[in-house]
Amino acid sequence: MGNADLRQLAAIEDVAFDDLDGSVVAIDAHNWLYRYLTTTVKFTGSSAYTTGGGEEVANLIGTVQGLPKFLEHGMTPVFVFDGGTTELKADEVAERREQRERYEDDLETAREEGADAETIATLESRTQRLTETIRTTTRELLELLDVPVIEAPAEGEAQAAHMVRQGSVDYAGTEDYDALLLGAPLTLRQLTSKGDPELMDFEATLATHDLTWEQLVDAAILMGTDFNEGISGIGPKTAVTLLREHGDLWAVFEAEDCHVSNADAIRRLFLDPDVTDDVDFDTAIEPDIPAAKAYVTGEWEVPASEVERGFERIDEALSQTGLDRWT
C-alpha cells in the first residue's frame, strides 16, 4: 500500500540550502499544506485556529510560517494546486475510489459527532482532500503575498513534475515519492523540516537500476502504489529483477502468473497525466504585507501573535534579496 518502498530505488542525495539560491520550485500545494496542517494543529491544539464561525484556518498560520524558509534561502516557490477533479475516473480505479469514499464517510461521521481536531485532521489526510475553505484562503493569502499560484488541470503533483520537465521551474517540491514515477527530473524533499533537503534524481534513478521510465512505473505497480495493492512477496529488489528479466509489466504478469487490476490505467496516471503547458507566472515577489496581515488577522481572526514573526521574516527575506541585487 505505502510507496515507501520506492525510496529503496530512488537516487537520493543531500543538498545544501545554499546551493538552491536563485532556484524556482514547484510546490505540490496539497502535500505542503497538509504537512503544516498536521503539525500545527497537532502540537498546539486547535482553538486558536478556528474562527468564531467554526472555520479551520490553521492553513493560514502554516502558510505564513512556512513561506520564509523558501524566501530566506533565495528560492521562489510556485504553489501548484489540484484542479477541480482530483478524484480519479470511476471506471479506472474503482477500488481506490470506494476506499476514499469510506474515508470520507468516516470524516463526516466524526464531524457530526464533534470529534476533536486531531482526529479530524487525521481523517482529512486520508481523504486526500483539503476543505474548500482551506484551498481558497490559502490561495487568497498567497495572492496577497504575490507568490505564484498555478491551478493544475488534475493532480497538482503531476503538474509540478511536468513543469520541471518543461523547464519552467528547476525542481518539484514534495515529500511524495510519486514524483519519481511522474518523471520529475529533480525533486526536493524535506523542504519543511529542519535539516538540509534531499534531492531525488530521476535520470540517476533509472541509470542505477538500468530501467526505463516505463519499467520504473511497472516496478512500482508490482510493489504497490497509492492506487493498487502490490503483489505479495514482491518488494523493490524482486520488482526490479523481474522487470529487467521480462521487460514490462504484462510479461511479468504472465511469467509470475499474477495480475493487478486496472494496471494500464494506473500506468497512464504516472506516464501520461493530465497537465497543462499554460503556466504563466512572475518570479519577482512583491508582497502587500499589510494587506496579507489584515486578511489573516482581521478577516480570519487569527491571533496576531501567531503570524507576527512569520510576516516579519517574509519582509526581511525579500528586502534582503533586494539589497543583494542592488549591491
Added chain:
DNA sequence: CCGACGAA
C-alpha cells in the same frame, strides 16, 4: 505517515 527492527 515514516523509518526501524525483528521474524519468517
Added chain:
DNA sequence: TTCGTCGGG
C-alpha cells in the same frame, strides 16, 4: 528479502 508491528515526528 519481505512483511508486520511499533514508536517518533
